[in-house]
Amino acid sequence: MAALVFIIHQQFHWLDAVDGYAFLGIGHEGFVERLNKPKRVVAVLIDQAAHESRYREQSPLSRCQLHRDLKRLYAAKPSLVAIDIDISPANWLVGRSAPAVSASRAGWRCPPAESVVDNEADCEEKLYCMIKDEKDTTTVIMKPFDVSPSAAELKRLKEAWMTRMKLPNVRFGIADVPVRYGLVIKQYSKGSDWFAAQVRHPTAGSRGEKDDDKEFQYIDPRGYAEIDPIPLSTLDSLTDEVATAHIEKRLNDAFRAAGTRVAFFGGAYGQGDLYLTPIGEVYGVEVQAAAYLSKGLGQYHWLDLLIDIVIAVIFGVVIAVCWHFYFTMRTGNIAWKRQVAPLVIVLLVVCVVIIALLALWISLQLLARYGIWSSPIPIAIGMLIDSFVSGSIEKAVDTIRRHEVLVERLLNSDLADVHQILKNDSIGFFEPKNFGESFRHMVYGGVARLKYKEKFFAASLLAAWTLVWFAAISYAAFLTLH
Amino acid sequence: MDKRIPDWLVVAVFSLAAVAYAGDECVGLSNILKDAPRKVSFFEIVASAVKTDSEGAGCSSLTSVMDKVIHRSRISGRRLENEKPLNITDAEANLAVALRTPAILARLEKLKQEVPDEKVRLYLEAAILDEEGYYNARELRIQQLMEKIK
Numbered sequence: 001m002a003a004l005v006f007i008i009h010q011q012f013h014w015l016d017a018v019d020g021y022a023f024l025g026i027g028h029e030g031f032v033e034r035l036n037k038p039k040r041v042v043a044v045l046i047d048q049a050a051h052e053s054r055y056r057e058q059s060p061l062s063r064c065q066l067h068r069d070l071k072r073l074y075a076a077k078p079s080l081v082a083i084d085i086d087i088s089p090a091n092w093l094v095g096r097s098a099p100a101v102s103a104s105r106a107g108w109r110c111p112p113a114e115s116v117v118d119n120e121a122d123c124e125e126k127l128y129c130m131i132k133d134e135k136d137t138t139t140v141i142m143k144p145f146d147v148s149p150s151a152a153e154l155k156r157l158k159e160a161w162m163t164r165m166k167l168p169n170v171r172f173g174i175a176d177v178p179v180r181y182g183l184v185i186k187q188y189s190k191g192s193d194w195f196a197a198q199v200r201h202p203t204a205g206s207r208g209e210k211d212d213d214k215e216f217q218y219i220d221p222r223g224y225a226e227i228d229p230i231p232l233s234t235l236d237s238l239t240d241e242v243a244t245a246h247i248e249k250r251l252n253d254a255f256r257a258a259g260t261r262v263a264f265f266g267g268a269y270g271q272g273d274l275y276l277t278p279i280g281e282v283y284g285v286e287v288q289a290a291a292y293l294s295k296g297l298g299q300y301h302w303l304d305l306l307i308d309i310v311i312a313v314i315f316g317v318v319i320a321v322c323w324h325f326y327f328t329m330r331t332g333n334i335a336w337k338r339q340v341a342p343l344v345i346v347l348l349v350v351c352v353v354i355i356a357l358l359a360l361w362i363s364l365q366l367l368a369r370y371g372i373w374s375s376p377i378p379i380a381i382g383m384l385i386d387s388f389v390s391g392s393i394e395k396a397v398d399t400i401r402r403h404e405v406l407v408e409r410l411l412n413s414d415l416a417d418v419h420q421i422l423k424n425d426s427i428g429f430f431e432p433k434n435f436g437e438s439f440r441h442m443v444y445g446g447v448a449r450l451k452y453k454e455k456f457f458a459a460s461l462l463a464a465w466t467l468v469w470f471a472a473i474s475y476a477a478f479l480t481l482h
Numbered sequence: 483m484d485k486r487i488p489d490w491l492v493v494a495v496f497s498l499a500a501v502a503y504a505g506d507e508c509v510g511l512s513n514i515l516k517d518a519p520r521k522v523s524f525f526e527i528v529a530s531a532v533k534t535d536s537e538g539a540g541c542s543s544l545t546s547v548m549d550k551v552i553h554r555s556r557i558s559g560r561r562l563e564n565e566k567p568l569n570i571t572d573a574e575a576n577l578a579v580a581l582r583t584p585a586i587l588a589r590l591e592k593l594k595q596e597v598p599d600e601k602v603r604l605y606l607e608a609a610i611l612d613e614e615g616y617y618n619a620r621e622l623r624i625q626q627l628m629e630k631i632k
Contacts, residue, residue, distance in 0.1 A: 021551060028544045029527055035515075035542075047512060119579070119615045229512040268510045271556055279514055280547045281554075286511045361524055 001390055002312045002382030003476040006305075009378050010479045017181040019377045024183060026363050027221035027278030033368040038257035039228035042250050043264040043289050044073055049233035051269035060090060061267070064123035069232060071130060072240055073263055076248035080138045082199045082292070084175055084266030084285040087127060088144035088158045090120075091151075108132065108164075128165065135169050140198045142175040173198035177275065177287055178216055184275040187291040189217035196291035199262065218373055221278040223293035227286060228254060231268065264289045298372040305477055307362060308379045312386075315355050319387050320438075322348040323395035331399055352387050356380045442466070508541035508550075517541055568621045577611075577619035586614055601630050 009015045046069070051057060055065050066087065073081060110129035111122045131139045144158045162172060173195030177184050188194050192201050228250050235243040251261045266285025267273060273284040322344050329341040359376035366372040410418060437445075447466065450459035507513060517540035527544060540546065580586050589610050597603040608623035 024547060024551060025527075025544060028547050032542065043511070045510070045512065047510065120617075121615045224511060224514075227511055229510075229515065231512050268512065274509065276550055276554075278547065279511075280541065281509045281550055282511050282514070357528065360528070364524070364527070 001386040002308050002379050003473045005382040005385070006308065006378045006476045007472065007479060010476075015375075015377050015381065018381075019375050020181050020183045020185055022363075022375060022377050023185050023218075023373065024276075024278045026360070026367055027185065029364050030368045030371075031221045031225050031279045034222040034225035037226060038253065039250075040226040040254055040258035041228065041262045041264065041289050041293060042078075042247065042254050043227050043229045043266070043285060044069070044247065045229055045231050045266065045268035045283070045285065047231035047233050048269040050231060050236070051267070053236060054232060061085065062123075063087075063090075063120050063127055067123045067127045067130065068240075070127065070265065072235070072244045073247060073265060074130065074134045074137060075240075075244040076251055076263070077261065078137055078251055078263040079261040080140065080199060080263070081134075082140040082173075082195070082262065082264045082288065084142050084195065084264060084288050086142060086144050087124075089124060089161050091154045091157065128161075131165070131170060132167055138169050138171065140171045140173050140195065141165070142195055143172045143193075171198045175284065175288060177284065177291070179275065182276060184277050184287055185218060185221075186216035187219050187294070188215070189296070190215040194291075195288050196294075199264075199288075199292045218294070218297040218299075219277075219287070219291050220294040220297055220371060221290070222368075222371070223290035224277070224279045224282070224286070226257075226293055227264075227289045229268075229286070262292070264292075295371075297367070298370065300372060300374070303366075303372065304374045307359070307374060308382075311355060311359060311379050312382070315351070315383055315386070318351045318355075319348070319391035320395065322351070323392050324398075326392075327395050327399040331403075348387055352383060355383060508546050514541045568625055569618070570622070573618040573622035575618075576616050577622055580611060580614060580616040580619050583614070586610065586616075601627060604630065 005015075009019075046055060046061070054069070055061050066085070070081070070083070108129065110133075111126050131141075144162070147154045147158065165172075172193075174193050175195040176188065178186050178188060180186070187196060189197075192198065230247060230250060235246065238246065247263070251263060255261045264285050266283065266288070268283040268285065274281050275284065275287055277287065277290075326341050326344040329337040329344065332338065356376070359379055363374050363376045366374050443466065447459050447463045450456075450462060581590070590607060593603055593606055593610070597606060604623050604627040608620045608627065611617075611620040611623060
C-alpha cells in the first residue's frame with residue numbers, strides 16, 4: 001500500500017500540500033539546530049520602523065533616501081550588494097531632473113554629489129551613478145517588475161535603463177519565488193537568471209520561459225539561521241560614519257564564516273512581500289538571502305525507499321498480529337475476550353502513532369544533521385490505509401475463510417473425526433508461522449498450493465495478482481531511483 | 483573599518499540603538515531571531531506541533547509557525563498615507579536648492595515679470611517646482627498661497 005501511495009504521489013503530486021506542511025514543521029527544527037552557527041550573509045533591511053521614519057511611508061520609496069542608505073552600505077566595502085528592490089526609472093520622474101542631469105538618461109552624466117538634494121529625479125540618477133562607480137563591488141539588482149502591455153513607453157524606458165546598466169560590475173536577477181499551497185519552501189533552480197543564482201554565480205545564463213522548464217530546489221531552512229539582519233531603524237540614531245562602521249563589522253564577521261562579504265538590501269515592511277516559510281513569516285529579501293545560502297537539500301530517493309521498506313515490513317507484522325488477535329478474539333467463544341478485543345484496535349492506533357513518530361524523527365534527524373529531505377508523509381498515509389482498511393479486510397477474509405474451511409471439512413467428515421477436527425481447526429487452512437513462511441507464501445507458496453490442489457485457474461489469477469503487486473513495488477523502486 | 487572608531491564604541495552605540503528598536507510581531511527574520519530559541523527535545527517538538535495556541539510561545543518556536551499556518555489574519559484594505567505637517571526648514575532648503583538651478587531660476591524670474599497677480603504667480607511657481615521635482619518647495623508655495631486666499 002505504501003508503494004501505491006508513493007507511486008501516486010510521484011506521478012500526481014497529490015500529497016504535495018500535506019508534504020509542504022510537513023516540511024514546514026521539520027524544516028523549522030533544522031533552522032533551530034543551526035541558530036548558534038556564525039552568520040554568513042548580512043541583510044540590511046528597510047524595516048517597518050525605518051519605513052515609517054526614514055522613508056515616510058512613501059510609495060515608491062524615496063530615491064534620495066535609498067541613495068543615502070545604499071551609500072552607507074557601499075562604504076562598508078561589501079564584495080557584493082544584492083538589491084531586492086525595483087530601482088528602475090520611474091515614469092513620473094522622466095524629464096524632472098535638473099537640466100544638466102536630464103541628458104544622462106541617454107548616457108552617463110552624473111549629478112555632482114553635493115549640488116542637488118531632495119530631488120527625486122536627480123537622486124535616482126545619483127543612485128545609478130553610485131552603483132556604476134562602486135567598481136570593487138558587484139551589484140545584483142532585481143529585474144524590474146513587468147509593466148502592463150499598454151505602457152509601451154514605460155517599458156522602453158526600463159529596457160533602455162537595463163541596457164545602460166549592463167556594466168561589468170552589475171547583474172540583473174529575476175526575483176520570483178515559487179509559492180505553492182501558500183508556502184515558500186523552494187526556489188527555481190533551472191537556469192541562472194534567478195536573483196539568488198545571480199548572487200551566487202558570476203556567470204549569467206539564459207532561462208527558458210516555458211513553465212515546464214522551471215524546476216525547483218528546496219531552500220535549506222537552515223540558511224535562515226545564517227542571515228545577519230540589520231534593520232535600518234537600528235541605525236537611525238547613528239552618524240553615517242558609525243553606521244557604516246557597524247555594517248562593516250558585521251560584514252567582517254560574515255567574511256570569517258563564509259569567505260565573502262555579501263550584503264542583501266531590501267524591504268522588510270508591510271504585508272505585500274511576506275511569505276510563509278519553515279521559520280515563520282519572512283520578507284522576500286530574507287527568502288532570497290536564504291535561497292542564496294542554500295545548496296538545496298539532498299534527496300536520496302533510494303534512502304526514502306529503504307526507510308519505507310524497513311518501516312513497512314516492521315509495521316506489516318504489527319498490523320497482521322493486531323488484526324489476527326482482534327478477529328480471533330471477536331469471533332471466539334470466550335465472552336470476556338470478545339469484550340476485550342477492541343483494546344487491540346487501541347493498541348494498533350498507539351503503534352501507528354509510535355511508528356509515525358519514528359518516521360518523523362528519522363526525517364528530522366536527516367534534515368537537521370545531514371541536509372537530506374525524506375518525507376514521512378507517503379509512508380504514514382500508506383500505513384494508515386494498511387492499518388485500518390486493507391490490513392483489517394485481509395484478516396477478516398482470512399477468518400471467514402478459516403471458518404468456511406472448517407465447516408466444509410466438518411460436513412465432509414465422519415462423526416468420529418469431528419472431535420479431532422475441532423481440536424485442530426487449522427487443518428486444511430494455511431497459516432504462516434513466521435516471517436519467512438509468510439514471505440514464501442506471498443511470493444509463490446499460495447500459487448503452489450492452489451496448483452497442488454489442481455485449481456489451475458485460481459492459481460493463475462493469484463499468480464497474476466502477485467505479479468501486479470511486484471510490478472507496483474518495482475515501479476515505485478524505479479521512480480525512486482530515477 | 484575606520485581606525486578612528488573603536489569596535490567597542492560601535493557595538494555600544496549600536497546596542498543602545500537596538501534597545502530603542504521594538505517590534506512585537508513575529509514577522510520578519512529580525513523579530514524571529516530576537517528570542518534566541520533553545521534546543522528542544524523531540525517530544526517538545528511534537529507537543530508544540532500539536533498545540534495550536536501560540537500564546538506565550540516565542541516567535542522562533544514551532545508553535546508560532548504552526549499558528550501562522552492555521553490562522554493568519556491580514557488587513558483587507560488600503561491605508562491612506564498619514565497627513566504630515568510641512569517642515570518649513572526642509573522646504574526652504576529645498577527651495578534654495580531649486581533656486582540655485584539656473585533653468586528653474588530663469589523660469590521663476592520670467593513668471594515674476596509676466597504675472598503681476600501674486601496668488602496666480604504662487605500657483606504657477608508651485609506647478610514649476612512640482613514639474614522639476616522639488617516637492618517640499620512646492621508645498622511651501624502652496625501653503626503661502628493658502629494663506630493669501632484665506
